[in-house]
Amino acid sequence: MKVLGACPLDCPDACSWVVTVEDGVATQLRGNKDHPVTRGALCVKVNRYLEQVGAPDRLRYPLRRTGPKGSGRFERISWDTALAEIATRLTGIIDEFGAEAIWPFHGTGSLGYLQGMEGYPGRRMFNVLGASHHRPTICSVAGSAGVRYTLGTSGGMDPEDLAKSKLILLWGTNPLSSGHHLWKFIQDSGAHLVAIDPVRTKTADRCDEHLAPLPGTDAALALGLLHVIVALGAQDDAYLAAHTEGWPEFRDRIAEYPPDRVARITGLPEDRIVDLGTRIAHTRPTAIRASQGMQRHAGGGMALRLLACLPGVTGDWAIPGGGLHYSTSGHFRLDTAALIRDDLLPHPVRTLSMTRLGEALLETGDPPVKALFVIAANPVGSNPDQRRVIEGLSRDDLFTVVLEHVATDTVDYADIVLPATMQPEHLDVLAGYGHLYLVWNEPAIAPPGECLSTTETFRRLSRRLGLTEPALYDTDEELMRQLLKGHDLDRLRADGFLAIEPGPVPDGKLQFVSARAALAGHDPLPDYTPPADAGPGLVLISAASHYFLNTTFGSNPELRRRAGEPRITLHPADAELRGIADGTPVVVTNARGSFEAIAELSDRVRPGVAATTKGRWAKFTNGATVNATVAERDADYGGGAVFHDNRVEVTARQAPAAP
Template sequence: MDTETPTHCPYCALQCGMTLRPVAGAPVAEVVERTGFPVNRGALCGKGRTAPAVLSSAVRLTGPLVRNAVSGVLEPAGWDEALGRIADALRATRAAHGADAVGVFGGGSLTNEKAYLLGKFARVALGTSQIDYNGRFCMSSAAAAHQRAFGLDRGLPFPLEDIPRTGCVILVGSNPAETMPPALRYFTELRANGGKLIVIDPRRTRTAEQADLHLAPRPGTDLALALGMLHLVVAQGRLDEEFVAARTSGWEDARAGVMAHWPEQVERITGVSVPQLREAVAMFCDADSGMVLTARGPEQQAKGTDTVGAWINFCLATGRAGRPLSGYGCLTGQGNGQGGREHGQKADQLPGYRKLTDPAARQHVAGVWGVDPDALPGPGRSAYELLDALGGDVRALLVMGSNPVVSAPRAGHVEERLKSLDFLAVADVVLSETAALADVVLPVTQWAEETGTMTNLEGRVLLRRKAVTAPEGVRSDLEVMHGLAALLGHGKGFPTDPEEVFEELRRASAGGAADYSGITYARIAAEDGVFWPCPGEVPGSVGPDPEKAGPEPEKTGPGPERCGPDTAEAGQVPAGAVHPGTPRLFLDRFATEDGRARFVAVTHRPPAEETDEVYPVVLTTGRVVAHYQSGAQTRRVAELNAAAPGSFVELHPRLAERIGVAEGEPVAVTSRRGRAVAPARITASIRQDTVFMPFHWAGEGRANSLTNPALDPVSRMPEFKVCAVRVEAGDGRSAGAGD
């Protein structure tokens, strides 16, 4: 690299713009602000600023590793040997136990090209239905609720730039001050413009400290809170009857459940007082416009889909959806959490956000791939169910871009399941805790060493450009899939050039809900990203057999004319014109068959696991500003480790006093699934009946040793955010929650 390269941060779903600049004599590049990119306008958090540190050969994998059958130790090997071992193991497993005995586990950090090709690899080269990814743990509940209510799932139906211009934002279970710091400026600007910010979180986080009103419900009661607030909307005559009649359906059924949750009952469930409920409703409804934004807090629950649905109902009932500067949105977490679930690595989906069970979708995608639609397997297991099946029905596993030993719920059990496999292969940047268990480890390129697209939380498709050259012993994930597919008898159809893969993705997505067919690398580069859906002229066949053109795409999902393009910006697109993309959805109609948003009747139910005399305290989990996800990369950066060297247990002073623990002393937290020990962090900013642990660390401080894998019946999201625990001082003395 001898010139500056505009690109994007490798971490969260903001996908902040940055520029990489070469440094003479240094092993890695340095980050320079990219002030012209609209999402972050130059601002970067510590993770983004230090991202090049992980490019150093001193902290990352630089050659394949294979496990010595005699010593059991991972040893250096050549690429031919490593790929050969994987192919042989996958082939033998299929022959002995069937195609579904082979599993694939992907990640929300993979580029669109990788996620797309991984889904194709699983279903075509392996013939397995057993593929899912860690994005199931991110915002699957919000995605399911989006689909039910709006007919389309995109994290934000509007760009971030709209947030400061709305009248009031309710931020539910999100702490962007630590999880995506450059986004905090949007909420700061909101208040500077006279708008109001309401934060709902059991902890008084750095974000909550910026709010006009902070509500601190007991973890697991967000659904009751939303219902109680909507009850007040109805009781106070604040229902937007004109909007409900003109643009929605199902209100009467939903209303019955709402009216059963009166404020005093909700106060008993949540711990949020009736006066605070009334204040929140007044603040939101008195504003000219408003938004509700949710994140992992309400979503990572065994009732997460219904909880998000209740907040969507709240928006619809108040007329705060499908209108300028109003709506419901989800703050996606992982870097490609949006694009990663759109193009085929999810258990039940095909590219373009098509349903795997839809015959028309199967025919279209099979045509692009040059295969028989009947040869495509059906839906497989969701992420946790797939991990739970390891060593049983699933005997071999390929992992790309994920570290479930740290990130999965009931992590001790998942670790044992991984160890029970006949064969495990992991492709990763670093030797993560999961990679350390593998039979073969493949070193792959990182964000700055490859080109590819990402889709940020706004639905903006971005181009991450190659800026540096990877070490000699490292290959891209696309090259890995190409090599394995060839060894498995599929020499065609798995390109190594990312733009060639994207051209195929364009065709596969055409006509689907997430239509990328009008997006090209050149357009992205020229326009600072393009918002999907963006239909266009379908590119020529780029499937496995260049002479076999697939059928013209059949529309199996809502295109932008059904989602309501921003007519003020895009207008009605004339025939033959280049579609401008869709920054704002639903302004004309929702993406349902009749164009109306759907109320969904929901009712509160308790968490899957309630406190009792043995486990009397509630545990909730989350992130800290210095680290990202399982910490596999950020824990290798000295500056970030200095800022946050390890796990901790955040607890209220009264709870600390009852168990006899002082600041910094070890605290043992025990659930029905495991035990974790970490230093005490004592603060009055958390509820007295609740403790908090960050989930970035392995070892004895691993928070996910404790968490509950109880699954949402719709999204299959585990209940990360609430479980019953016992809290003890280092000497084993325990205490209940009390007052």
């Protein structure tokens, strides 16, 4: 039997897949050949997804902690016992501190609208209780806000139109390791390819050019390229007059960034800036692909705001194959309000920021956070300031419930662990943020042990809490129909995917001067915002791994073997200054924390930059990962995270003293 499903992981591709089931067992997983983007191929990570489903370390039964927090010692309990204990603890917390002392902490371990998606499952129950609202700030929020200030929508060009481009700027993105299906459209274009990235990645190796600016200087580079374009008189005056607002003021801002100034800011040779600006000026259509990594710094939102402006100056927004592709999520018109039901809140509640978890657990009062529900997230592995997150999760007075598949670093700090279903075991629907298709996931096999879907878990917990709101007991099929109102659900279910009609880009006139930005306290004109962490040391970039997806697959033995030991790549000149040879065990440190790695010397990183990958688990890396060094600090827009605005020092690790 073949069952159509969808990859739930935090990747732009949202692949359609086909599960082969024999005698109730999933025996094969393949990409759906009929899906226009998946085209029959999955990535090196997801090819091993069925290993995760049947892994020996899969959580199959509810657990109660028996040892100290962090010890990972648990005993098996029944669902009745688990739900009774959770209900008792929550009721006591609400009676003493109020429901806002409860924080439903949702991540992107699954992007399914029913079973994951940053908080949709369980939101109805938490709204009825009056719990704190969770703001998902860890991924793309700063860049999305920046694009909206320019375009009025966070949706950009159709990624499939990259096949029509003549020049493609791959700006801060490495699709061959993260979201590789885009590469097919890039190859089809025959375009001149330019990688803009502080690291010479797998993708940069396949491009015609590679520019390596200093991290966090992308906005200055965009302004410098625009300066060249305008100096050549290559702006599209007709498009500017008909489709934009604020061009005279923005032109004055561009004049402040001549190539010589931009060269000093970015660390790039002036002639490379002039050459690329000239190429953009004379090449239509030009497309820009930028992904989330480049907006994880102090000026990340402003950088994406400027990248959305650039095709407005050249007129590329009016040409198929021109524009900016950041995230297509703004094009999907789903009724998420019907799914969440914020109207069920008894009163307005406070909002807690996902990337300020350590601060919230250790410093927030009135009321303090007394209960934490972790759903589709592994904050010990994924959040900034790992030391503070662990300190907060170690509080004896914090009641923590984790819904999970395997015993992550975060599970080790839970009081109650609830076993969750995985993608082939439940109903769900996804919307890719790297294409324009809804993707259906039909359950293919029965869950192992006593695993429950997230939706069913909250139905049962609502009942145990004695909540009478009828909406809390809607079935998954009812929830799906509420979400997909106006879409052909039957066709989606039969075919496994459904194309959606994108909205206009820009949504109205393109705004070089943004009144909305001004109302939010930002510069109404786009500008360059320098990195916040500008002290001595090396700028550390922690990019996506080829073998892990965030921290998913971090316990897979084969993928851990392929990934090898944690490594940090240094430019030979930086290594020589520190007396570090290739293969030297090192400690990477700053005032926030440290982690261990093996030094790898290469000119793939520019001087002044160090590079590693994210996604490893602390329990497998001597208790700390790269996020031990990252600050709990906000980007310019939306409270976004600043994983790449991070300076560290690297020193050779001292050998243990002889006994």
